[in-house]
Amino acid sequence: xxxxxxxxxxxxxxxxxxxxxxxxxxxxxxxxxxxxxxxxxxxxxxxxxxxxxxxxxxxxxxxxxxxxxxxxxxxxxxxxxxxxxxxxxxxxxxxxxxxxxxxxxxxxxxx
Ligand SMILES: [Cu+2]
Numbered sequence: 344x345x346x347x348x349x350x351x352x353x354x355x356x357x358x359x360x361x362x363x364x365x366x367x368x369x370x371x372x373x374x375x376x377x378x379x380x381x382x383x384x385x386x387x388x389x390x391x392x393x394x395x396x397x398x399x400x401x402x403x404x405x406x407x408x409x410x411x412x413x414x415x416x417x418x419x420x421x422x423x424x425x426x427x428x429x430x431x432x433x434x435x436x437x438x439x440x441x442x443x444x445x446x447x448x449x450x451x452x453x454x
Pocket of ligand 1: 410
């Protein structure tokens with residue numbers, strides 16, 4: 344009986360260790376995007392789930408940027424850089440698009 348109890352205790356300890364261990368946090372990511380006029384082909388941006396992301400966008404024209412899903416939205420001024428800082432905590436593919444030209448600048452893939 345005592346042996347069984349000891350076995351159970353060590354089993355619980357092992358489960359607790361696994362639960363607390365988890366994968367190492369994703370390293371911070373910086374994404375720099377320069378959008379020409381006219382915008383080029385849709386880019387693919389891959390981000391590790393959980394990463395702290397700094398996204399900088401510079402547009403050639405006065406524009407209106409929108410990152411779907413994360414719902415980041417901001418007007419831009421030609422040649423000036425906007426910066427978004429967010430945590431990539433939702434897995435999936437999200438369009439980064441212009442609400443001025445309807446161009447899809449990038450597919451942002453979080454996984
Ligand atoms: Cu949109």
